[in-house]
Amino acid sequence: MSYTTVDRVKQFIKFKGISLRKFAEIIGVSHSLINNTKSLGSDKLESIIIKYPEINPVWLLTGNGEMLDQGQENISNHDSIEQPNLVLLSEAKLLKEMNLLLQASLHDKERLIKLLEQENRRLRSNEI
Numbered sequence: 001m002s003y004t005t006v007d008r009v010k011q012f013i014k015f016k017g018i019s020l021r022k023f024a025e026i027i028g029v030s031h032s033l034i035n036n037t038k039s040l041g042s043d044k045l046e047s048i049i050i051k052y053p054e055i056n057p058v059w060l061l062t063g064n065g066e067m068l069d070q071g072q073e074n075i076s077n078h079d080s081i082e083q084p085n086l087v088l089l090s091e092a093k094l095l096k097e098m099n100l101l102l103q104a105s106l107h108d109k110e111r112l113i114k115l116l117e118q119e120n121r122r123l124r125s126n127e128i
Contacts, residue, residue, distance in 0.1 A: 003063055005040055009048065012055055012067060026051050042101065046094065053090050057097035 003011075013023045024031040027047040034040075040048075049057050056069040 004038055005045070005061060006034065006037060008060055008063060008067075009034060009040065012052070012060070015067065016052075042098065045101075046098065049094050049097065050090070057094070058100075061097070061101055 009023075010020070013020055016023070020034060021031045024034055027044065029044055029047075033044075045057075045060065048060065049055060054068050056065050056067060059065045059067050
């Protein structure tokens with residue numbers, strides 16, 4: 001069975017032991033959006049990653065890896081790092097993960113364009 005990003009969000013909510021309504025309030029969306037959608041936009045995913053830095057963005061987006069980001073635990077438990085540095089590290093990590101997501105989306109769109117071009121050539125050859 002293939003799980004969607006929304007399925008993983010619900011799994012994370014259950015893991016955190018909070019209500020769907022509370023989670024939705026924290027990330028700034030309506031609870032019905034999470035309940036009644038099959039995918040979340042990048043702005044919602046960004047909000048989840050910002051509000052819950054312990055979540056592994058790769059797992060959230062793809063299902064690969066562990067739910068919790070082990071590196072984030074190590075960073076947050078290290079007393080010598082100041083809070084502003086944590087914010088910058090989180091933002092840099094978020095930007096890297098969003099870049100990966102955008103690259104994957106671009107790759108999918110390029111693949112679709114190639115398929116459409118092939119279909120267009122096939123249809124034109126049938127007209128002749």
